[in-house]
Amino acid sequence: MDRNSVGRVTPATFTFGDGDDPLTLESGHTLGPVDIVYETYGEPNADRSNAILICHALSGDHHAAGVHDVHDRYTGWWDGMIGPGKGFDTRRYWVICSNIIGGCKGSTGPASINAETGRPYGLDFPMVTIGDMVTAQKKLVDHLGISRLYCVAGGSMGGFQVLEWSLRYPQMVRSAISIASAARLSTQAIAFNAVGRSAITRDPEWQGGRYNGNSPGPEKGLAIARMVGHITYLSELLLDAKFGRRLQSANRLRYNFSNEFAIESYLEYKGSAFTKRFDANSYLYITKAMDYFDIPRSYGPLKEAFARARARYLFVSYSTDWLFPTAQTREMVRALLSNGKSVSFIDIDSPYGHDAFLVEEEKLTRIIAGFLEGVGKGAAS
Amino acid sequence: MTSQYVDRLSRTDRDMILTLVPEGSRVLDLGCGDCGLLRELIDKKNIRGTGVDIDGMQLVEGLADGLDVFQGDLDEGLADFPDDAFDCVILNQTLQVVKNPLLVLNEMLRIGRYGIVGFPNFAQWQLRRRLFFGGRAPKSRALPFEWYDTPNIRVLSIKDFFDYCRLNRIRIVHRRHLICGRWVRSPLWSSAVNMLAHIGLYVVTRK
Numbered sequence: 001m002d003r004n005s006v007g008r009v010t011p012a013t014f015t016f017g018d019g020d021d022p023l024t025l026e027s028g029h030t031l032g033p034v035d036i037v038y039e040t041y042g043e044p045n046a047d048r049s050n051a052i053l054i055c056h057a058l059s060g061d062h063h064a065a066g067v068h069d070v071h072d073r074y075t076g077w078w079d080g081m082i083g084p085g086k087g088f089d090t091r092r093y094w095v096i097c098s099n100i101i102g103g104c105k106g107s108t109g110p111a112s113i114n115a116e117t118g119r120p121y122g123l124d125f126p127m128v129t130i131g132d133m134v135t136a137q138k139k140l141v142d143h144l145g146i147s148r149l150y151c152v153a154g155g156s157m158g159g160f161q162v163l164e165w166s167l168r169y170p171q172m173v174r175s176a177i178s179i180a181s182a183a184r185l186s187t188q189a190i191a192f193n194a195v196g197r198s199a200i201t202r203d204p205e206w207q208g209g210r211y212n213g214n215s216p217g218p219e220k221g222l223a224i225a226r227m228v229g230h231i232t233y234l235s236e237l238l239l240d241a242k243f244g245r246r247l248q249s250a251n252r253l254r255y256n257f258s259n260e261f262a263i264e265s266y267l268e269y270k271g272s273a274f275t276k277r278f279d280a281n282s283y284l285y286i287t288k289a290m291d292y293f294d295i296p297r298s299y300g301p302l303k304e305a306f307a308r309a310r311a312r313y314l315f316v317s318y319s320t321d322w323l324f325p326t327a328q329t330r331e332m333v334r335a336l337l338s339n340g341k342s343v344s345f346i347d348i349d350s351p352y353g354h355d356a357f358l359v360e361e362e363k364l365t366r367i368i369a370g371f372l373e374g375v376g377k378g379a380a381s
Numbered sequence: 382m383t384s385q386y387v388d389r390l391s392r393t394d395r396d397m398i399l400t401l402v403p404e405g406s407r408v409l410d411l412g413c414g415d416c417g418l419l420r421e422l423i424d425k426k427n428i429r430g431t432g433v434d435i436d437g438m439q440l441v442e443g444l445a446d447g448l449d450v451f452q453g454d455l456d457e458g459l460a461d462f463p464d465d466a467f468d469c470v471i472l473n474q475t476l477q478v479v480k481n482p483l484l485v486l487n488e489m490l491r492i493g494r495y496g497i498v499g500f501p502n503f504a505q506w507q508l509r510r511r512l513f514f515g516g517r518a519p520k521s522r523a524l525p526f527e528w529y530d531t532p533n534i535r536v537l538s539i540k541d542f543f544d545y546c547r548l549n550r551i552r553i554v555h556r557r558h559l560i561c562g563r564w565v566r567s568p569l570w571s572s573a574v575n576m577l578a579h580i581g582l583y584v585v586t587r588k
Binding site: 312314330333334337338340342343344345346347348349363366367369370371373374375376377 | 437438440441442443444445446447448449450451452453460461462463466
């Protein structure tokens with residue numbers, strides 16, 4: 001195993017919202033009891049002031065680093081960034097990653113059993129927003145005895161949670177790292193999410209969301225949703241370089257509808273692999289939460305919205321990310337600058353598109369390690 | 382050897398800038414590189430600093446020192462920064478390498494109350510001599526570049542800068558000229574300064 005790995009980790013579950021005190025959601029509905037599955041890496045210091053909360057993206061989960069079993073083939077999704085001597089250095093910081101509510105990796109979501117009916121929620125699961133996910137994380141952070149987070153960090157939808165944290169609980173966030181994120185999704189991004197959801201809900205196996213248990217569920221629809229999503233995560237440049245117009249096997253055209261082009265079979269593979277690890281209803285709920293996320297709608301025009309911020313911010317964007325373009329990051333940077341807040345901004349030159357935040361680890365490591373170091377020194381905090 | 386000389390010159394620049402920046406002020410350094418100057422200003426003048434550079438990875442050093450950093454291209458302007466956000470905006474040895482120097486100067490004085498501008502004087506007598514007698518593009522120990530690889534695409538003299546300031550209602554508050562390795566502040570006759578100084582360093586403000 002990698003010498004700089006956090007090694008073997010065991011997820012923990014925190015439950016709240018039992019009985020009379022359920023979680024009240026932004027929609028007005030309530031949810032309870034609520035399970036939150038999380039992992040921690042590194043150790044807390046005496047006053048628990050070294051805690052860093054990692055927020056995961058759409059298809060991520062609480063398993064951010066290390067392995068669950070020594071025989072695991074795969075490490076956590078951000079293993080290159082979290083560990084001894086890595087960007088989030090677990091020798092110095094106590095790193096926490098929790099699974100969002102609405103997900104399908106252990107925290108309460110549409111596939112969880114509804115205590116009232118004894119059956120999976122399915123579409124009876126209330127709509128959760130990014131704000132609700134953060135409120136639930138706050139309960140966990142309180143439970144862990146943390147009064148102020150040294151940093152909240154995340155990319156893409158994880159960045160949404162970071163921004164929400166910094167505005168919803170400004171006193172609790174000492175620094176915030178938003179990577180490849182935005183104050184709200186672009187129309188184009190909502191459009192792609194809509195196509196993904198449509199593919200799922202039009203799959204006959206979806207059965208109005210009541211597929212749990214007996215059937216495999218809308219695997220075809222979910223696979224298509226993932227294929228569409230995957231295209232949006234990559235840049236045109238990268239697709240060209242990686243696949244071009246290459247054919248999968250023969251050099252001759254077959255003149256039929258099989259997956260001839262390499263890009264076709266790649267997407268097909270990505271799509272079907274995804275169905276093995278993700279729940280279609282969760283995909284619907286989470287993409288909807290992303291679509292709903294809108295800082296100006298919740299907190300007013302960006303300049304006003306960020307007036308309440310207390311954190312030191314670091315924004316990282318990627319030059320070829322067209323799903324969360326650099327201009328959307330700069331909008332927020334401008335709002336913070338106009339409020340005289342502490343903010344840093346770096347646009348990484350990368351060919352990888354939106355996926356770069358999971359791929360370009362070397363540069364991100366230097367940036368994040370530097371920023372976290374500086375947070376300890378900065379006069380502003 | 383050339384580069385040592387250039388290093389020493391930039392050291393000299395820095396020392397002078399350190400004396401010109403007021404204690405505890407908010408400082409923006411345009412073209413800050415690895416934020417070395419800001420770091421020194423924090424140590425010696427207790428400033429609150431922000432660094433701007435086109436090379437994002439260089440800025441990482443500044444992040445680790447607790448500075449705010451902003452990756453940006455000065456030639457595109459600095460529209461993300463509000464008016465009067467800083468007490469002092471430093472533009473040292475950068476004016477001569479940008480494509481849109483007028484935009485950069487305007488932005489500097491929009492964002493900051495005072496600007497500190499330093500640039501090499503291309504009318505210094507050794508450069509003139511080389512051009513006049515040698516018939517070759519100006520080159521010196523302070524400007525050791527060939528015509529084809531010089532980053533200095535804007536060739537200006539101290540007199541040019543004075544003209545610009547006069548026409549654009551920019552007031553020069555302090556002037557420092559590097560003559561024979563020494564900073565001179567006595568108000569010499571401008572033609573003499575233009576002949577002798579390697580570097581001009583000015584604190585400017587809007588009239």
